[in-house]
Amino acid sequence: xxxxxxxxxELCYYSGTFFLDRIQEGLESRGAxxxxxxxPDDDFSCLEEYAGESFDAIIDINSKLPRLIDDEGRCFxxxxxxxxxxxxxxxxxxxxxxxxxxLARYHAIGVDRHHCRYMREHYPGLLSVTCLPMGGTPAVAGxxxxxxxxxxxxxxxxxxxEVLEERAFGVRSEHGESTYQLMRDLYDAWDPKKxxxxxxxxxxxxxxxxxxxxxxxxxxxxxxxxxxxxxLLNRLYIVDQMKRNELRVRTLTEAAACGYPLAIMGEGxxxxxxxxxxxxxxxxxxxxxxxxxxxTNAKCxxxxxxxxxxxxxxxxxxxxxxxxVCISDMSDEFDFELTDDRELIYYGRxxxxxxxxxxxxxxxxxxxxxxxxxxxxxxxxxxYSWDVHVQKLMDIIKS
Numbered sequence: 001x002x003x004x005x006x007x008x009x010e011l012c013y014y015s016g017t018f019f020l021d022r023i024q025e026g027l028e029s030r031g032a033x034x035x036x037x038x039x040p041d042d043d044f045s046c047l048e049e050y051a052g053e054s055f056d057a058i059i060d061i062n063s064k065l066p067r068l069i070d071d072e073g074r075c076f077x078x079x080x081x082x083x084x085x086x087x088x089x090x091x092x093x094x095x096x097x098x099x100x101x102x103l104a105r106y107h108a109i110g111v112d113r114h115h116c117r118y119m120r121e122h123y124p125g126l127l128s129v130t131c132l133p134m135g136g137t138p139a140v141a142g143x144x145x146x147x148x149x150x151x152x153x154x155x156x157x158x159x160x161x162e163v164l165e166e167r168a169f170g171v172r173s174e175h176g177e178s179t180y181q182l183m184r185d186l187y188d189a190w191d192p193k194k195x196x197x198x199x200x201x202x203x204x205x206x207x208x209x210x211x212x213x214x215x216x217x218x219x220x221x222x223x224x225x226x227x228x229x230x231x232l233l234n235r236l237y238i239v240d241q242m243k244r245n246e247l248r249v250r251t252l253t254e255a256a257a258c259g260y261p262l263a264i265m266g267e268g269x270x271x272x273x274x275x276x277x278x279x280x281x282x283x284x285x286x287x288x289x290x291x292x293x294x295x296t297n298a299k300c301x302x303x304x305x306x307x308x309x310x311x312x313x314x315x316x317x318x319x320x321x322x323x324x325v326c327i328s329d330m331s332d333e334f335d336f337e338l339t340d341d342r343e344l345i346y347y348g349r350x351x352x353x354x355x356x357x358x359x360x361x362x363x364x365x366x367x368x369x370x371x372x373x374x375x376x377x378x379x380x381x382x383x384y385s386w387d388v389h390v391q392k393l394m395d396i397i398k399s
Contacts, residue, residue, distance in 0.1 A: 001032040001056040001397070004082065006047060008039045008064040011089070012157060015314075016061050018288035019089075019134055023059065026390025032056075044068055047076055055082035057397045062088060066101040078104050083127070085109055085397065089134065089314075090306065092119050093197070096234035099123045109396065112311025113334070114196055122230040130396050135389035136317030136380050139296035145323060145370045150263040150281075152327075152358065153298035154252060155291060155315065158268035159245050167238045175235050179224050182232075187239045192247065192307050193349070197240055201233055244306050249274070251304050251329075251354050256280050258358045265294060296322040299369060300361050302354070303328035310334050312384075316344070320380035323373040327357045335383070343376040 005024060010016045024034050037046055042064070051070075058065070058077065063086045068076040077084045083105040088095055092108075092115055099108070099119065107128045110116040116129045172180035182204070190200035205216045212219065216229075226232035249272065256262050256277045265283040269275055275282045286294055295301065301319035303326060305311070310331045319326035320343070329348035332340065340346045347357040361369065382388070 001027070001030075001394070002054070003027055003032050003034045003397075004037070004050060004055045004058045004080070005034060006037040006039055006058070006060055006063075006065060008042075008044075008060055009062045011062065013285060013288045013291065015288040018137075019061055019087075019314075020059075022135060022137070022386045023390060023393065026386055027394070030390070030394065032394075039064075044076070051076065051079040053080060053082075055080065058082045058084045059393075060084075060086060062086075062090070062095060063098060066098040066103060066106070075101060075103060077106075083107055083397070088115065088119075091115055091197070091240060092122075093230070093233045093240065094237055096230050099126070100230070107396075109393075110311070111313070112308040114309040115311065118196075118198060122228070128396075128399075131311070132389070132392055132396065133312040133317060133384070134314035135386035136314065136319070136321030136384050137292050137386065138321045139292040141293070142296050142322065145299060145373060146366055148297050148299045150298040151261045152255065152300045152302055152361075153263045153265065153295065153324075154248075154255075154302040154304065155265045155295065156248060156304065157266045157285070158248060158272055159241065160268060160271055161245075164238060164242050164245065167241070171235060171238060176225070179232075179235055182224060183236045183239055186236055187242060190239065190243065192243055196309050197236075197243075197307070198229075198233060201229065201236070205229070240307065247307075248304050251302075254354050255302060255358055258355050258362070260358060260362055263298070265291070292318060292322065295319070295324065298324055299373075300325040300327060300358075303330065305330050308334075317380060317384040320344070320376040320384060323370075323377045325361060325369050325373050326376060327354070327361065329354075338379060342372065343379050344372070 005020055007020055024036055027034050065077055085107045087109045089111055092099060102125050106126050108119050108126050109130050109132050111133045113131050116131045119129045171183050186201055186204055189204050190197055205219060209216050209219055220226050220229055220232050224232050252274055259279055261279050263281045263283055267285045269282045274280050301324045303315045305313050310333055312330055312334050316326055316328050326344040328344055332346055345357050347354045
């Protein structure tokens with residue numbers, strides 16, 4: 001196989017580079033020829049020499065490539081004889097501009113089955129949409145469970161409220177007062193425990209249309225000046241960010257209230273009240289490559305998923321990879337064989353609270369926790385290692 005991997009968008013903590021590195025290594029270990037291109041500062045000139053060439057696949061994460069147009073008005077991806085796989089690691093609403101582009105051989109990969117359903121519904125030009133969560137990464141030098149320094153660890157970013165408010169007011173200046181008010185109404189109406197953001201928007205628009213007398217389509221194209229519901233939701237992205245931020249603060253505050261030592265690693269947390277908790281330690285952010293050396297020093301990883309209604313965050317797969325006990329609010333429908341209280345501990349979604357989940361861990365002796373961590377590790381070896389991940393990715397490319 002001959003694969004082109006142009007890296008066009010970096011993710012937080014250089015996770016985009018890290019994921020593509022793992023994919024490249026796995027493909028090359030299976031005999032594939034991989035051409036890897038880093039695209040610095042949106043300088044796409046290095047791609048020009050590949051126009052007209054043939055590849056078995058082009059792969060990128062949260063890619064900017066679908067919107068790359070040449071001087072003749074052609075999308076670069078249509079000048080190459082290859083299927084393109086856009087690997088989206090968050091909600092597709094953030095990538096509407098790239099997904100709505102009509103390409104001849106366009107495929108998408110998601111990490112959540114609901115995200116995949118959303119893409120199939122709103123982007124019929126996609127030839128295939130497949131769900132494949134990112135693999136988990138073990139640390140280079142693992143630490144024995146009994147010697148680990150952190151009882152509970154969460155890794156993730158906090159965005160200050162003033163930053164989010166500034167982005168919210170940007171919606172008003174860019175899209176007008178009506179869209180800004182819709183954004184505020186969606187924020188008030190959406191309960192992420194009960195529905196996805198797209199379902200909440202559909203319900204809100206239906207309520208408005210029943211009072212306004214216009215159809216949802218007329219509201220979208222008239223009042224809000226969007227082409228369709230997917231474009232409108234893209235403009236309201238800040239609601240997802242606000243709710244995600246609040247969930248993290250609320251969950252970790254409840255976790256800290258249990259009184260057990262809690263470490264939080266990531267940018268922004270030093271600005272929150274959590275940083276002053278007597279049992280809370282705020283660790284500086286670490287690039288993805290180094291984060292696993294910190295993760296392997298934790299007995300238990302807390303996962304707060306970013307509203308994956310049926311998906312798996314790489315925080316979970318990496319916890320399993322490093323033989324950590326994982327406390328996760330992910331949907332137990334994603335992997336029915338990933339068993340509660342045997343390979344991880346679930347909370348939220350009408351199940352136990354985060355506080356009860358933490359107390360379950362605190363009440364177990366070391367032997368029981370080590371047994372659960374080992375069971376999770378075995379699940380990672382069978383289903384979520386990078387070796388297994390890349391084989392599944394190759395199967396997707398060949399299908």
